[in-house]
Amino acid sequence: MNLVRFASSALLASLFGAVCAPSPAAAQTLVWQDEFNGPAIDRNRWTYDVGDGCQIGLCGWGNSELQYYTSRPENARIENGRLVIEARREAFGSRGFTSARLKTEGRLHFKYGTLEARIKVPDLRNGLWPAYWMLGTVGNWPARGEIDLMEMGSAAAIGAGLTNRRVGAAVHWDYRGSQADYGRDYDSASDLAGGFHVYRMTWDPQFIRVSVDGRQFFEFAISDIEGASLHEFHQQHFLLLNLAVGGSYTGILSNAGISAPLPGRMEIDYIRLYQNPGSELYTGAEAPAGKFGVYTERGDMNARLNYGRDAELYLWNNLTPIAAPAYEGSQSMAFRANAGAWYGLGVYTGYRNLSRFGNGRLKFHMRTTATNSFKIGLNSSFGDSWIVFAPGGQQYGLVRDGRWHEVSIPFSAFHDLDLRALKQMFMLAADPPGSNVDVFVDNVYYQDY
16 A cells, blocks of 8 residues: 655654564453354354445445445354354345455444454455454444455555565545555465464554554554654544445456356455553443433433533534423423524434334434425444435324424334444435425434333
8 A cells, every 4th residue: 555645754763663582562351252163153243344335425435335234144254163254156236246244333442452263255356355353343434444464466566476475554544634544465385265364453652553463563653643654543442343345445346257166255364452451442332221312301210311421412414502491301402404504413422222122113302394305313333323204204293283282203114223333313404405494303312122
């Protein structure tokens, strides 16, 4: 990968360490692991990205990839004590290949530690792209940060005749508003495909280091947080595992260009995370059942968001607060949207595990006389999921007569929703209205029945 342009060579020298043999790790504690010994993939540890990326505005997952990711056992399963991710040549959805991408988002996030995985990749020649990597939990890419612990099948490796022997590691981040990248490759004397190898990352406040079979080939200094804009690498990340087909990394952008033997299997024997005292670990504790208050002052909630501490109400566009009596308590969402511009808002919470509410409902009170279409949404590890309120369509209890009405939406009505990893627990948005619109929302909560 090309290194981003920085202001001085001195800064570069401070960021990128020399390649050397790894130093012995300090005593650490095993805090998380998956040995893949169960009968099926543990959904308390892993979830999936599904589709071709177009559903979240990233067709080809932002990399011109050719596969459609599924959660089917044909593409991801436990077999003989190993996680198998299998890429197949088959028409599915909009694509000519299928595969799988698993992630621990909303299940495991961590900052600092030693992460070790024993992985076997298939014959990659040419067009398969296995990856074992991490994404930050805060912000939008590249400002969320990315750490690639193992990637193979690059266009450069193909060109050098090293497709099955070259492994790469890299980091990506935001440097003063621009994407920054740094990567290093290791060329093995023998094929890495077809056999198991141990890929290890050590991450502390000073360095990110990566090794394969005990040989360190990547080192990146992260202690100059302000000077090099490295905040991303001092926040929690989650893990991802996938086997992509084609894409910009491989340089192969057409189905006909894929010559790798298929089906191709990426196998993971284990993943283990070790941490020191003081390192951060998130494993997604469940919220209490019953009623969870999102925006309400009622006293019968089992738990609730605390604005200014663990939640914020963001006005995205074209909403002006107006004075109006609340449905309950002293505060409500009371806004005016002007004609000719879209409007929207969202309640941001970070990650919340509301998986106990899967058979329940999103409830809120709303009053309006507006007849335009709008939508109510939630954001989780799968992206945005919306329910459209169109004139003449399903209103879930809303009557547009200017009086308060309870709206009750079953969570089953939302598509692609991961209640274990909610990041925005209430969103409202609409296309530009033809005339000014007043919208009032109050008493927003989740109910588990």
